[in-house]
Structures are given as C-alpha cells and as structure tokens.
Amino acid sequence: MLATVGRRARNKADKQQRIFEAASELFTGLGYSAVTTQMIADRADVGTGTLFRYASSKGELLMMVMNERMRLDTREGIAAAASGTSPTEAIMALLAPQIHPLPDFPENTAVYQREILFGAEQGPYRTEALARISELEKAIGDILRRFASTxxxxxxxxxxxxxxxxxxxxxxxxIRVSIGREDPQTLTATLRSHVDVLLYGVLTQR
Amino acid sequence: MLATVGRRARNKADKQQRIFEAASELFTGLGYSAVTTQMIADRADVGTGTLFRYASSKGELLMMVMNERMRLDTREGIAAAASGTSPTEAIMALLAPQIHPLPDFPENTAVYQREILFGAEQGPYRTEALARISELEKAIGDILRRFASTxxxxxxxxxxxxxxxxxxxxxxxxIRVSIGREDPQTLTATLRSHVDVLLYGVLTQR
DNA sequence: ACAAATTACGGATTACGCTCCTAAATGATT
DNA sequence: AATCATTTAGGAGCGTAATCCGTAATTTGT
Structure with missing residues (x-):
C-alpha cells in the first residue's frame, strides 16, 4: 500500500503521455487528414484498441492536442484584457491570442472548431474546450460590466x-479563415469591426 | 439527331431523380447516420459507383435534399420580410422559416450546418447552399437600408x-439547438434578442 | 451501316476509424 | 506464496464511405 501511486497509475500516465506526444507531433507535422489513428498508435507504441481507451475518437485526439494551446491562449488573453483602454480594445486583447496566425495547418484549426461545435456530447476533451469558451464568454461579460457601469x-x-x-x-x-474562405490578414480588422458594431449598434435610433 | 434531348441526358435525369427521391425518403425517415450510402444506391437502383458520380459524398447527398427546403424557405422569408413593421421584426420574418420546428431529425439539420461550414470546397450542392445564404445576407442589408435611411x-x-x-x-x-444544447422553444426569442442588440448596440455611449 | 471514340455504369475492392474479445498484468485476500 | 478478482492491453475483425477499373451503352464520324 504505502505511499506508492501504484504501478498501474504510473503506466497509465506514461501511456497517456506517449499518446499525447505522438498525436501532437503527427498532427502538427502532417495535418489532421494525413494522419491515421494507426500511425499514432504505432508511434506511441500502443495497440489501436489501447489508443481508443485514452481518447474516444480521432477528433478527441486532436482536441487533446489543441486544448493545450488554447489553455495558454486563454490565460494570456484574460491577462491582456485587463489593460485595454476601451471596451472594443479590451475585447480584442482578450480574443487576439485565439486568432493567432494559425501556426500549424489551418486544417487542424478547422477540425478543432468542427469538433467543438459538432463533436460527441460527452467527450472529456471537448468538454474542456467548451469550459474554456465559457470562461472567455464570462470574461467578455466582465469587460462590459467594468467599462460600462450600469x-x-x-x-x-x-x-x-x-x-x-x-x-x-x-x-x-x-472557420472562414481556416477553410480558406477569408484572408487571415484581414481577420483582426474584421473581428474588431464586428465587435464595435455589436457594442454600439447599427442604428442610431429606433 | 433530330429534336431528341439525347437518350443519355434523359437517363441521367432519371437517375438523378431516383437518387434524389431515395436519399430524401431515407434521410427524412431514418436520420443521417442510420442511412448508409448502400441503402440509397439500392433504393435508387444504381450501383454505389454510380451514386458517387451524382454526388461526391454522403454529405452532398444530404445537402441535395435539404437545399430543396431551404430554397422554399428563403423565398418565403424574403416575401414575409417586406411586411415587417420594424427592422428587428423584418429580419425575424426573413429568418423565421429557416428556424422551422426542425421537422425531421435534428441530426439532419446539424449535419447540414456542418457540411455548409466545413464541406468540400467545390461541391455543387454546398455551393448552392452558400449562394442561398448570400441571398439572405443581402436581404438583411436591404432591410437595414430600407428602414434606416442614411x-x-x-x-x-x-x-x-x-x-x-x-x-x-x-x-x-x-447548431446549438440541433445538437441538443438549447431548447428549440426558446430559439425564436433568443434570436430576436440577439438581432435587437446587434441593431441598437449594447452600450448607450462610447 | 459499321467503326471508332467517348462517356456512363456498377460492383469488387480499399482505406480507415473504431469495436470486441481474449489474454495479460496488477492488486487484494488468506 | 498462492489464488482469485479486477482492471488494462492490444490486435484481429467489422462496418461503411469512397474509389478503381473493366465493361457496356451511346454518340460521332465516315
């Protein structure tokens, strides 16, 4: 008994780690669709059956990897939002890290969005991503309350x-950017414009 | 030669029709995921190879079916928008047909949205759906211009x-409604509220 | 009317995500 | 130590979307 964490738990953590690394390297190196679950299993040195007990689908494997970055980006954004000088700029500062120059294959971002929106109800990694989004939504509410007192x-x-x-x-x-329908260059400006309109409205009177 | 449209063209139209009907009946009867492409091929009495020369993926088959309804709903909405008494209500009248009580399986709506957003670039049926959306966006612009003169x-x-x-x-x-994250009952009210905020803004001054 | 060229057809086949079931490893019990 | 119970591993196998390619049907040319 003693203070050991148990061999089992340690093995499990090991495998989890190997799978994460394998998935991360392959997805960012080749892009989602060029990677097969078999490749991930092989590189992590586990069987396919094993792979799917650590992530219930290929999409969840991607989310596992992408969530890592989103966690950092969210923290960064929330910190940056504190020093925004106007509601629009504060919100932009909050969201800016999320629209990072899509570092790896745009496809990965597209699939990530797709999985967040349409993925299986109870996947743990999707749940985590949704929690992060809730966090950001709450942050927007906070910004609005801070700047625009009642x-x-x-x-x-x-x-x-x-x-x-x-x-x-x-x-x-x-989505528009990651599937190539819109130029990444214009993303920031477009988003700022949308936020601005949302805050101050389209019309001046009813 | 004469005035014939050509046997080939006629056969092609026939098959197209059979495939459409088969897909329509099966999707609306069983829901997207319960239908296999094999079933559609069998019911349309064509080979699987043939099926995929009339629609390049299962998703396109669904879009083929759903577009039909969207075409009607769009026409209906544009007509109804003309008699809206305020910008908000005009826009709601425009969009109301699109949020129809999700008549068939909600899953179909979810997959339809997914395919529109993430489907293959050059699929003809996706292109058609996107054109319809452009049409509706343009209609919104028209409403705003009509009500809110310069x-x-x-x-x-x-x-x-x-x-x-x-x-x-x-x-x-x-999407939220079709994947079950939101109650269909509240959809209209939620959408109206969003439209209203968009039009008149969150804040009263800068 | 026949031949040549083009286009359409369809089912056998493939690729791949994922499941299922047996076997092995670990931990508990005495 | 030995036995039993429970959890974990993994690879063979399955279902299905989608392709491939030989064959058939149609059109065009002479």
Whole structure:
C-alpha cells in the first residue's frame, strides 16, 4: 500500500503521455487528414484498441492536442484584457491570442472548431474546450460590466447574450479563415469591426 | 439527331431523380447516420459507383435534399420580410422559416450546418447552399437600408458586415439547438434578442 | 451501316476509424 | 506464496464511405 501511486497509475500516465506526444507531433507535422489513428498508435507504441481507451475518437485526439494551446491562449488573453483602454480594445486583447496566425495547418484549426461545435456530447476533451469558451464568454461579460457601469448599458440588454453573439462571430470568422474562405490578414480588422458594431449598434435610433 | 434531348441526358435525369427521391425518403425517415450510402444506391437502383458520380459524398447527398427546403424557405422569408413593421421584426420574418420546428431529425439539420461550414470546397450542392445564404445576407442589408435611411445608420458601420454577424448568430443558434444544447422553444426569442442588440448596440455611449 | 471514340455504369475492392474479445498484468485476500 | 478478482492491453475483425477499373451503352464520324 504505502505511499506508492501504484504501478498501474504510473503506466497509465506514461501511456497517456506517449499518446499525447505522438498525436501532437503527427498532427502538427502532417495535418489532421494525413494522419491515421494507426500511425499514432504505432508511434506511441500502443495497440489501436489501447489508443481508443485514452481518447474516444480521432477528433478527441486532436482536441487533446489543441486544448493545450488554447489553455495558454486563454490565460494570456484574460491577462491582456485587463489593460485595454476601451471596451472594443479590451475585447480584442482578450480574443487576439485565439486568432493567432494559425501556426500549424489551418486544417487542424478547422477540425478543432468542427469538433467543438459538432463533436460527441460527452467527450472529456471537448468538454474542456467548451469550459474554456465559457470562461472567455464570462470574461467578455466582465469587460462590459467594468467599462460600462450600469447606467451605460442599454436597459434590457442581456450581457451574457451579447457575449455569446461575440463568440458566435469569433467561431465563424475562425472557420472562414481556416477553410480558406477569408484572408487571415484581414481577420483582426474584421473581428474588431464586428465587435464595435455589436457594442454600439447599427442604428442610431429606433 | 433530330429534336431528341439525347437518350443519355434523359437517363441521367432519371437517375438523378431516383437518387434524389431515395436519399430524401431515407434521410427524412431514418436520420443521417442510420442511412448508409448502400441503402440509397439500392433504393435508387444504381450501383454505389454510380451514386458517387451524382454526388461526391454522403454529405452532398444530404445537402441535395435539404437545399430543396431551404430554397422554399428563403423565398418565403424574403416575401414575409417586406411586411415587417420594424427592422428587428423584418429580419425575424426573413429568418423565421429557416428556424422551422426542425421537422425531421435534428441530426439532419446539424449535419447540414456542418457540411455548409466545413464541406468540400467545390461541391455543387454546398455551393448552392452558400449562394442561398448570400441571398439572405443581402436581404438583411436591404432591410437595414430600407428602414434606416442614411442618416439613421451610424457612420462607419459596414452593413454587409452586420448582415454577416447576424448570420453567424443564426448558424450558431441553429447548431446549438440541433445538437441538443438549447431548447428549440426558446430559439425564436433568443434570436430576436440577439438581432435587437446587434441593431441598437449594447452600450448607450462610447 | 459499321467503326471508332467517348462517356456512363456498377460492383469488387480499399482505406480507415473504431469495436470486441481474449489474454495479460496488477492488486487484494488468506 | 498462492489464488482469485479486477482492471488494462492490444490486435484481429467489422462496418461503411469512397474509389478503381473493366465493361457496356451511346454518340460521332465516315
């Protein structure tokens, strides 16, 4: 008994680690569709059956890898948002890390978005990604509350709803860029414009 | 030669028709994932090889079927939008047919959205769906211009961009409902609220 | 009317994600 | 130590989307 963590737990952690590294290297090196689950299993030196008890689908394997970066980007964004000088700029600072120059294959970003939106209900890695998104949505709400103290917020406006709309736009813009329908160069400007319109509206009066 | 359209063309149209009907019946009867391409081929009485020269993937087969409805819904929405009494209501009238009570399996709607967003670049049926969306975005722009004659529109606001944001929200809400993350009952109200905020903004001043 | 060229057809076959089931490893019990 | 129970491993096998390529049907040319 004693203080050992148990051989079993250690083996499990080892395998988990090997699988993570194998998946990470292969996906970022070759792109999602060029990687087969067999390759990942081989490189991690586990059987295919084993692979799928550590991640329930190929998509979850990708999320496992991508979540790592998103965790850092989220932390970074939340820190940066604190020093924004206007609501628009604070939100942009929050989201900027998420729209990083799509470092690896754009395909990976596209699949990541796809899995977040359409992936299996109870996958742990998808759940983690969704939690991160909730965190960011909450941060947007906080920014709005900070800058626009109550009298500034139009009566009847649901701030959580507004945060969600902002995120809908982010999702869609990320998708448009990652599938090649939009130039990555324009992404930041486009997003800023959308955020600005959302905050101050299209029309000046009813 | 004469006035014949050519036997080949006629056969082709026949097969196309049979495939459409088979796909339509099976998808709406059983839901996307319960239908195999083999079933569609059998019911349409063609070989699997043949099936895939009329639609390049299973997803395109679904789009072929769903586009039919979307074409009607779009026409209907554009007509209805003409008699909206406020910008918000006009836009809601435009979009209402698209958020129909998800008549068949919600899964079909989810896959439809997925294919529109992530499907293969040059699929003809996806292209058609995208064209329909462009049409609706343009209609939103028209509504805004109609109701909010120039002095009303905040200077510097890109109306096409605003239309796109509206659609991002629609996409995302449709997805949320179709994968079961949101109650279909609340969809209309949620969407209206989002549109309203988009039009009049979150904040009252800069 | 026949031959040559082109296009369409379809099922055997493949690739791949994922499951299933046996066997092995580990931990508990006495 | 020995036995039993429980958890973990892994690879053979399965289902299915999609392709490949030999064959058949149709059109065009003479």
């Amino acid at each position: 009298p500034w917020v139009r009566p009847g406006v649901d701030l959580n709803g507004a945060a969600r709309t902002t995120f809908s736009t982010l999702h869609m813009e990320l | 002095p009303w529109v905040r200077p510097g606001v890109d109306l096409n961009g605003a239309a796109r944001t509206t659609f991002s929200t629609l996409h995302m809400e449709l």
